Amino acid sequence: MGHKTRRAFLKVSGAALGGIAVGTNVVAAESRERFIVDAKSVKHTDGVEVVHRLDPVNLLVVRGSEKEVKKLGGKYAPDLVYTLDTPVEPTQESATDEPYYEPFQWDKQDQQIPEVHEITRGEGTRVSIIDSGILETHEDLTGPLNTELSRNFTNDGEDFSPVGSDHGTHVAGIVAADDTNETGTVGSAPGTELVACRVFSGPSATFADILAAVVYSAEIGCDAANMSIGAYPVDRRKNGSFYGGVLNKTMAYARNQGMVVVVSAGNDSADLQHDNGEVLEVDTDGDGELEEVVLKGGHWISLPNEAANVMSIAATGPIGYKWGEPGLEAPPESPAFYTNYGTNAVDLAAPGGDADLEALDSEVPGSQQDLVFNTTFTGEDTDGDDIPEPPFVPSYGWKAGTSMAAPQVTAAAALVKSVNPDYNANQVMSTLRNTAEVPNGYDKAYYGAGYLDTLGAVQD
Template identity: 40%
Template sequence: MTHHNRRTFLKFTGTALGGLALGAGTAAGATGADERFLVDLREVSRAEVPDDVEIIHDLSEVDLLVARGDAAAVGGAPATTPDVTVYQANGGVAAEASGPKANNENSASHNHDGPATNTELQWDKRVQSVGDLTDKPGGGKFIHDVTKGAGTRVAVVDSGVYDGHPDLADVVNPELSANFTTDGMDFRPNGAGDHGTHVAGTIAATNSNDGPAGGVLGTAPETELLSLRVFSGVEGVTGDTLAALVYAANQGCDAANISLGYPAPYVDPEEYPELIAIQEAYRRVAEYARTQEMIIVNSAGNDGLDMDAEGILSLPTEVEGIFGVSATGPIGFGWGEKTDDNEEKWLTGDRLEEPTTDPAFYTNYGSAVDVSAGGGDADLDALDGGVEGAERDLVFSTVNVVEEDGSAVPGYGWKAGTSMAAPQVSGAVALVRSLRPDASAEEVEALIMETASDAEGGETYHGAGHLDLKRLVKAAE
């Protein structure tokens, strides 16, 4: 089994980052009378904004406006910055195998001699003892014996959440969910992909599917999710993301999960000076979120970057006040030379080539990482070669599948990336807040970091350590 460098990873996934442009939804450096831009109300007064400039989002809480029109008419360069494109690619997709059914219909009671049920494929939940997820209950104490996140609220700022999925149907609040793009549709994916649905399942799936293979289980299945859509098609814009985060804070969310950013090569502030203004905008939003006791959790990025290196500014992870999460994952979960037919043993002994706490080969790293969490790893030779079971090292969760007629149906699929790691932490925030509803954002973050476990790679890859729900929940009780 072998790892691969980032180039091979991106070639496999089809994520052609080199073809993306850092611009106001168009090309880098685009200017004109109908471009989007941010207005800094600390540099220019609201009264100085001309009437023919359209205000898309009023973020007066953080002294910003998101506007469209002629930026030159609004105070010039000190007062405005391009509303640059933001990408899901920073929370990336490694591979996917999804559909209305993930497994054979005869898998309801296989007693370890047939295909695994859906929850048995969730190594990320099983290793954290979220619940008894094998088909042969073994007793013991699980996280959900103590709390399932009741009384909390988490915003999924992403591509939209498909609330028609049986494992998410009673989780998403449709009244408070919203679309922050300008495409005129609602908070559901609407062609923006299933990334947000996958993230949502990791946080709060309820395992309610009564089909033969069952459903999947999230970290905090009794939390309430707000689906705040900021992607339309395949890309989004910074201003929409900032607006969604402010909205989430105003709605009393305990955490806002963002799995997005500005991928390499768009990380050099000398080459892209707009990044400095974007960093300041995120800093203000993070500061405001703290006043509302909301934690912003973001994926660290999938470029294999040393975020402490000269000329690297990885946003928004490196913004003060944003909780950065790197990714780990196993190699050999239920497949390979050391596998076992008994699914109970997939996570035990020497049956893994690499443990679930091993840094994923693609993850960004450095001092901006607060903790690591399970985001999935991959042996790309095995995946590309169609080796049976190789996808199991990725994270298994809910997805929405688009049929030929354009309709959406529920499914399950594998994805890997720091995007899959961040929601593990957002779910953990919900668990803590359900036990300590009056804990401040700083106290919740400190508890997550103080209870994190040591892992190979140390602080560089794991920050304070690897997310440890057992220790966390015990400390929060």
């Protein structure tokens, strides 16, 4: 299987947000006990437990029976549960005292991050990582992480630290890994302040907790928020319309508070612009087997990246970085095989990693180096559920996905804000778009305004 072979692993559900936090691949099932309620018409909350009160956007998240929720009087829809997944299996590398910038970080080299740091390292800014938590003991993240502001938005009773997945830790490193401690990796904006907003408990997160994290991030003055989270395909009809409206309202509030929200476009190899008749390989019944499904009707959407007031980010990556013969088969700005695309559905493209799947599956030496390398952790799986358990040991590893592309742009937003502290969210986003260009010879549908130019953005 060649590296551009389509790998669309989706599930479509009836009410249906199908999606993930590492791109978009896994069904989001409806909750039967938690609901998102439009609070404008609600006169009381008798009979239900209020989980989140999102006053700035007139929403309530409640726990209770649907019978009791109906009595509240407001429009509502079930909360949704997301599950983590990745388009490429990640690999680990043990932590050492040797810096990993030169041998592994093609993404930071391509974005000329050392030259960027001669202008700014992101000082004076704050970035929210809405994800699976950040390992506060990681040597490359202890400096930028604000543990007092970091929060857990789930109901698992723990703090903001990871419960299983190192996805958020990897995303955080892409944004702000310490570049001054002579160990590990380099982040694009190591001078920014990170806030961990954990919405995943193990492999699962809920739509409502994600909304609550966005509102909180805006309230505490974050300049940018990274959401490597997605759902596709979403039916615009029925509850899909409600979820879309709720997202638009929440993201408009974030923008008006000055926060740029950056979202991964998804890992389905899907044309989001022309998905009427899109052929997907889908696990329709949850048995693990893929069936061919054709999307019909032209009423599908990807969320939250196609919501208003967000930046939707596609992924690029090289093939053959420091391992291929006779050299690079594809440059860093070439579209990744898995990335979603669509001219009006993508704002920018950024380094997210690519893969020659035959080489990777065959464990060809160095083939993992086309993925994105940054902060991770390891832990023992004592019960066989494939979820690492504490104590976690800081490490470094490769991952790929639009989840890795989004934080490149989130960091760039912080850098732009750092050199232009009076800019509002629209001005920061405009700078990122205006300094990006579509690479020669490539389809604009994969890039929107173009390929991220971090150095150009801070020089603009």
